[in-house]
Amino acid sequence: MWRIAVLLWATSFLFGVSWGLWGDLVRPFAITIGILLALAAFFPTRAESYTLAVRIALIINPVLIFIGYLVGQLKFITARIVVIVWLVLFILTPILLRGFSTSGTLPLVETTVWGGFVVTILLAAGGIILSFPIGVALALGRRSSLPVVKIFSTAFIEIVRGVPLVTILFMFSIILALFLPPESRLDRLMRALMAMTIFSSAYMAENVRGGLQAVPSGQEEAGKAVGLSNFQIMTFIVLPQALRLVIPAIVGQFISLFKDTTLAIIVGISELLAIGRSIINSDPMFIQRQLEVFIFIAFLFWIISYVMSSSSRQLESQLGVGQR
Amino acid sequence: MSENSNQTNTGEPIIICRDVHKWFGNFHALKGIDMDVNPQEVVVIFGPSGSGKSTFIRTLNRLEEHQQGQIIVDGIELSHDVRNIEKIRMETGMVFQQFNLFPHLTVMQNITLAPIWVRKWKKQKAEEVAVQLLERVGIPEQAEKYPAQLSGGQQQRVAIARALAMQPKIMLFDEPTSALDPEMIKEVLDVMVELAQSGMTMLVVTHEMGFARGVADRMYFFDEGKIVESGTPNDIFQNPQEDRTKLFLSQILTH
Numbered sequence: 001m002w003r004i005a006v007l008l009w010a011t012s013f014l015f016g017v018s019w020g021l022w023g024d025l026v027r028p029f030a031i032t033i034g035i036l037l038a039l040a041a042f043f044p045t046r047a048e049s050y051t052l053a054v055r056i057a058l059i060i061n062p063v064l065i066f067i068g069y070l071v072g073q074l075k076f077i078t079a080r081i082v083v084i085v086w087l088v089l090f091i092l093t094p095i096l097l098r099g100f101s102t103s104g105t106l107p108l109v110e111t112t113v114w115g116g117f118v119v120t121i122l123l124a125a126g127g128i129i130l131s132f133p134i135g136v137a138l139a140l141g142r143r144s145s146l147p148v149v150k151i152f153s154t155a156f157i158e159i160v161r162g163v164p165l166v167t168i169l170f171m172f173s174i175i176l177a178l179f180l181p182p183e184s185r186l187d188r189l190m191r192a193l194m195a196m197t198i199f200s201s202a203y204m205a206e207n208v209r210g211g212l213q214a215v216p217s218g219q220e221e222a223g224k225a226v227g228l229s230n231f232q233i234m235t236f237i238v239l240p241q242a243l244r245l246v247i248p249a250i251v252g253q254f255i256s257l258f259k260d261t262t263l264a265i266i267v268g269i270s271e272l273l274a275i276g277r278s279i280i281n282s283d284p285m286f287i288q289r290q291l292e293v294f295i296f297i298a299f300l301f302w303i304i305s306y307v308m309s310s311s312s313r314q315l316e317s318q319l320g321v322g323q324r
Numbered sequence: 325m326s327e328n329s330n331q332t333n334t335g336e337p338i339i340i341c342r343d344v345h346k347w348f349g350n351f352h353a354l355k356g357i358d359m360d361v362n363p364q365e366v367v368v369i370f371g372p373s374g375s376g377k378s379t380f381i382r383t384l385n386r387l388e389e390h391q392q393g394q395i396i397v398d399g400i401e402l403s404h405d406v407r408n409i410e411k412i413r414m415e416t417g418m419v420f421q422q423f424n425l426f427p428h429l430t431v432m433q434n435i436t437l438a439p440i441w442v443r444k445w446k447k448q449k450a451e452e453v454a455v456q457l458l459e460r461v462g463i464p465e466q467a468e469k470y471p472a473q474l475s476g477g478q479q480q481r482v483a484i485a486r487a488l489a490m491q492p493k494i495m496l497f498d499e500p501t502s503a504l505d506p507e508m509i510k511e512v513l514d515v516m517v518e519l520a521q522s523g524m525t526m527l528v529v530t531h532e533m534g535f536a537r538g539v540a541d542r543m544y545f546f547d548e549g550k551i552v553e554s555g556t557p558n559d560i561f562q563n564p565q566e567d568r569t570k571l572f573l574s575q576i577l578t579h
Contacts (some may be wrong), residue, residue, distance in 0.1 A: 216425050221387050222424035222483075226438035226490055227413040236437060319428075 004059040012061040018067020034062035120272040124258040127196040135204025158203035168195045173267040192264045200257045207249040211242030251312035349447035353547040364523045370535040371546035385416045417487025421499040423479045425471040432467040457485040476506030497528040
């Protein structure tokens, strides 16, 4: 239990720092999370697991966000540091949650018994962070002049886009397990994450390709004329312009990936929706309250999706400065 | 101009073109262009649209590939060898009709991008050079703006500064004033005249005959992918030999 609290604190603090650093862009995230966690701290329930310690642990989060906000405004906090710390936290999260079989303080908790909102967030965040670079690489690959790269990228994109997500999830959780030797079998959550990443990156690639095509050819010519290499032209000139053209489409893809995490239920992963259903089935307190449970879950999904799309609008208007 | 041409006639040509051909599919865009340009010479190329003048100037830094013939720029022959292409692009600056500034970068970043990444200059040095160049083109106060916040004439002057930042030996201008409002043409031409007088080797595709008369050492009249006529501005304006040249000049000089 304390692991989740620590991770939550770290996340809250980082959101605060990012808010202080990037301002409007992160503000909706930071404030929403702060409010949600504060509300959760005062959640009117008599459930036994909901001790005073849990409530205190929750109420610390908004405070940490605010402290982080102040820290983020300090001069020596640069974007580079914050991004690195975010990545470290992201890698650390599953390790810390899983623990180690040998350690006394961090006993092993198999991913099979993980559940709920943490799983949803891990799947969504992991899928987003991994599918974005893969999608960009595929989009570039599809435009490549090297036939092998081009054919591979095109085939990958078209095959994945032609298959429903549910199928890919099944393939990864069942077929992959059949082909690989038992000792190298990947963790179930990891397989679901891979499936979601692959599915999402194919769509991401097509979004990015649309952006690449919208950048006028004169930009590339100007880059060539001043002597930049093809790689430099792509990195400094074409991709930055292409990506900001397709921010709405990319964020739309992120949001649908976030909501698609509920499909992981079919390969036996207890994400948020699955937990909601199991509560209804197991806890007599909820017998007449099915609707409330689903409304609550829907509300959680909606609020996060809404925050994502409003951040996307902020991002657009910030990057829109000086655009033609 | 006369002092420039006196100096140049002594050295080796900096650009040598021999029988350059170019096809776009079945369309024969360049039909055997021969041209020598000496260092510090200012060459004006003019002709009707579709005559291949832009295509020709773009073959010189390999924005277009020529399929036959020979192009030697600053002693380096243009071939499929990428290193040769990169070397030539480092020695040639280009200014485009549509400016082609990078809209997501500030004026300063537009100018310093290539010196920092291609010439491997320190950022500070690149910015010092950029400030000098912006002063030279007359807009030092615009360094932190984005291209879209500038007028067309200012954008084209930034584009000239961006090309000059790589300290090229040759400047290629592809109709630099054709996309500008009339009152902005002069501010760009003034910069180009100053550049010509400073001894820069320049190839200019333009219909600005006043500019040609003022600073060009030689003029080439292109039509249907061939050089119809060439000579000093005096020869071309006072005594054109070919009927096609006379007709074209009468059309663009009468209005």
